[in-house]
Amino acid sequence: xxxxxxxxxxxxxxxxxxxVTATLGGLFAQYxxxxxxxxxxxxxxxxxxxxxxxxxxxxxxxxxxxxxKLNYEIKQRFNFxxxxxxxxxxxxxxxxxxxxxxxxxxxQWHFINPKAGLIYKITPQQQLYxxxxxxxxxxxxxxxxxxxxxxxxxxxxxxxxxxxxxxxxF
Numbered sequence: 001x002x003x004x005x006x007x008x009x010x011x012x013x014x015x016x017x018x019x020v021t022a023t024l025g026g027l028f029a030q031y032x033x034x035x036x037x038x039x040x041x042x043x044x045x046x047x048x049x050x051x052x053x054x055x056x057x058x059x060x061x062x063x064x065x066x067x068x069k070l071n072y073e074i075k076q077r078f079n080f081x082x083x084x085x086x087x088x089x090x091x092x093x094x095x096x097x098x099x100x101x102x103x104x105x106x107x108q109w110h111f112i113n114p115k116a117g118l119i120y121k122i123t124p125q126q127q128l129y130x131x132x133x134x135x136x137x138x139x140x141x142x143x144x145x146x147x148x149x150x151x152x153x154x155x156x157x158x159x160x161x162x163x164x165x166x167x168x169x170f
Contacts (some may be wrong), residue, residue: 019073026066057095079119111136
């Protein structure tokens with residue numbers, strides 16, 4: 001069972017002048033969650049309290065990011081773009097797992113996620129593109145609890161993405 005609350009806000013500032021467009025933006029969000037298990041059905045089991053929880057935990061995640069995007073039209077047919085994001089995540093969780101063991105974890109992550117690419121417009125309907133991006137994100141709750149149980153360090157996910165392609169509109 002889950003009882004969650006998620007809220008936050010975003011902002012963005014845009015700039016456009018001749019062959020340059022830019023955006024500066026960000027996000028602040030907070031997730032507060034309660035994870036619990038209730039016995040909903042048991043047959044011929046004495047002493048079961050159907051109102052009690054057999055596991056119970058709380059999690060809190062604060063997420064803050066700021067990003068900048070720049071698109072520069074080098075010449076009429078060439079566009080260069082770059083995105084850069086900084087993201088901070090603070091996560092804490094504690095409670096009792098379904099095996100009745102207590103757990104508690106607190107983590108903080110700082111991520112830098114860049115992306116850059118080039119677009120060549122063959123015609124207004126056709127273009128070639130290439131880009132590189134690096135993306136990072138925090139582990140999910142299950143990964144954090146599994147690392148605690150195994151007495152291992154929990155690690156964030158990292159993805160390298162290289163793309164190249166051809167795009168056409170008919």
